[in-house]
Amino acid sequence: MTAALKVDNLAKTFSISGGLFGGQHPGVRAIRPMSFEVQTGETLGIVGESGCGKSTLARMLVGLLEPTEGSIEIEGKALDNADPAAFGRLIQYMFQDPVSSLNPRKTIKQIMEAPLKRLYGMNRAERDARIDEIFDSVNLRPEFLERYPHEFSGGQAQRIGIARALAASPRIIILDEPVSALDVSVQAQVLNLMRRLKSEFNLTYLFISHDLAVVEAVSDRIVVLYFGAVVEIGRAEEVFSNPRHPYTKLLADSAPVVGRPLTAPEQKDSELPDPLNPPPGCAFATRCPRATEICRDRDPALEQVGDDQFAACFHPL
Amino acid sequence: MTFLKLLFRNRLAALGAVVLGIILLLVIVTPILPLQDPDVTNTADRFMTPFSDGHLLGTDHLGRDLLSRLLYGTRVSLAVGIFAALIAGTIGSAIGIVAGYFGGRTDNIIMRGVDMLMAFPYILLALAIVAALGPGLFNALIAVAAVNIPFFARNIRGVTVSLAGREFIDAARLAGMGHTRIILTELLPNVLSTIVIAMSTTVGWMILETAGLSFLGLGSQPPQADLGSMLGEARSQLITDPHTSIIPGIMIFLIVMSINLLGDGVRDALDPRLRSGALTRPRAQTLVNRGGDVPADDRKGILNLQRLSTQFHIGPRIYKAVNEVSLYVNPGECLGVIGESGSGKSVTALSVMGLVPSPPGVVTGGAVRYEGEDLLDMPFERLRQKRGDNVAYIFQDPLSTLHPLYRVGDQLKEAISVHHKVSDKELDRRAIELLKSVRIPNPESRIRNYPHEMSGGMRQRVGIAMALANDPEVIIADEPTTALDVTVQAQILSLLDDLRRERGLAIVFITHDFGVVAQLCDRVAVMYGGRIVEEGTTADILDKPAHPYTARLMACVPELGGGKRELAAIPGLPPIVSDLPPGCAFAPRCDKATEACTQGEIALEGGTHKVRCIHPEEEVA
Structure with missing residues (x-):
């Protein structure tokens, strides 16, 4: 199997101007250097809480944001977003808010046609045929094409979002919290549809979410992010049932589960470290029950802790 | 169509439209009206008063017919004002969109330039431009347009900045669109209404500015008439022959007033925030209009909702957000209300203390008792104390x-x-x-x-x-x-x-x-389509869900620890509460539904575990 997506030492620092009289500030490190691979046909889940850099990572992968360091390779070739048309055929993005990702002043047909026209230069007849085909596979009725985005419910709008991403016939789709704005009963409809499309079109998914149970249900492997860095990578069935990093365990214990009594897994102040002034060692050390001197002093590297499981911790569980 | 309806609901805007319409019609037909030549002088007939023979509005200091000069002058003034607004609007909006879309350094450089332009008093700037280009109507037009560009640029930039961060712009970029195409096809249609609003509110202002320049002799040159130059020429006879100044003055007043009234109306009708009624202040307490009897106190819990119904009346549609909901909670108890969006759970909560905004919300039935006292017919001061x-x-x-x-x-x-x-x-x-x-x-x-x-x-x-x-x-x-x-x-x-x-x-x-x-x-109530469909202790609901909706909804929730799997889904969509089907609201999505489910009321039945279903999953006790 070839890697569909390979990320090597990717990092993003947002520079902060110190103002007219301020000195030079090193900037905010939204993503600290990280490396991972996604195999063709795989679903890689990415979880983390707000402020962990999930969305920054996603935007870099689809070329909407320039990385500060490192490289991104798609199917063995370095990512080159100089030509948006060539790039859009490889990787597409599905947005969190289904309604705001559709231009309110355009009909669904106009929205669907844009990638076909710009990326593939199809003529009218080809476009119509292709749109019909895609709408069929995402279970949308063709009469929706003449309507405007505000006429749709969240679930329908999200399916239109899928249809638009599919229209580009990409190899990889980045799904950024694709169901978190949807009701539970509709959420499963969309997730199951995405699973079917994946095998139908031989797609590779990166599934970003804060909902652990949803990520676990759809992913092959899971990456856990904390404060802009990967703290654990492993197989989906292992990561939460057998977490090795204390943060992963905290996440798993915090998720409300039917039949488990209510306990607060930590009583301490759960603030993230200040991104403008990050601590020298492990970013989780202040919240970690197992932290020792070395944790506050040095940043742990990602190390193999089991079959296909890696954790960045000096004292793995 | 809705735009026009909204526009004319505003009386002042309608008045403005009528006045402006009459003026526009008059100036359009001016060339074919049997008027005297506006530029022919006849010093023998100077300063004739209005209603004299052959000169309905009298004559000016050179004996020219004032009616004719007024109409031709209005023609010129309106044309210059509108053209100036179009030019300023086009250039200013283009600058604003480019600055807002690209952001960063481009934005900084452009907007600082615009700021510098704004730092000059506008009339000085206009004078400087006319002085440099030489007097004349066309140069006055350029000057007026130029001094108004910053207004449009700033306005449109603000709107563009908020739009440029929206996800559909990113989506367009991923669909392979270039910058020019994104600006023209994605951004422009969305800022167009703002541009129209800005233009409609500034045309009047530009007519005034042009008149100002003409008044100073820098705009239209004799013998051509425009409203400003007419005023300027009549200035010296203000006391002896006031009609020569008053007539063009009234015309300027009418034009600017009508344009401003209409412009404000256009803005109110186009602005989505104003359209949704954001400016109508809701009442301090939800309107209560109980048609039926108030239920008698059944002495349950500290807070007791009895057959509470809350509706939203929007235009001809009635949204039955909460439909005969009964709930109570005891001291020290935690009652869960669970439901999807649109199930009425939040409206139920807000109805308790009269916090549902009215209009459009109305409590149409039931009672909310706090320690036995009905909160719904309590005077506002007492309710406020309890909030x-x-x-x-x-x-x-x-x-x-x-x-x-x-x-x-x-x-x-x-x-x-x-x-x-x-x-x-x-x-x-x-x-x-x-x-x-x-x-x-x-x-x-x-x-x-x-x-x-x-x-x-x-x-x-x-x-x-x-x-x-x-x-x-x-x-x-x-x-x-x-x-x-x-x-x-x-x-x-x-x-x-x-x-x-x-x-x-x-x-x-x-x-x-x-x-x-x-x-x-401790206890849970499940809501669907504005009604409680199941109620019971938490253990009952979670272990033995009786309503098919509860059971199916729980199956949809992925639980941590289950590994990769197919998730259960409920086909179809939640109902819209303005159009609830008769019978069970869940019937169209339910695989157990029969004919009986879609007919008549289904009661919430049972003891501690109640369910509103003809074919429950479990027998309730």
């Missing part, structure tokens, strides 16, 4: 419930002092104690924080502290942890659990999350 003091709310988004400009300590103190007269020192002490009770570290320094200086979890703790400020007996929590991260959610939930045990609080907890309900609540 916060007896029944307090915690909302989903603490960032929008806390005032961004006041320190959290001051907001807490205000919440106390509204209900209780206590000294400043005592207020300080209580505020710190409250923050301590919700486990905020360093409360002494935290009371001086502004909301934006706190994390989401900390803010929600402040929200809870505010609800606790007056030691209420009941807390209604509307999705208080939905906006929070899981690790923070766990802390907030355990905090609420401790508080109710320590203080004997009754909590009504509204959520869509079964996991949360399972951990915190």
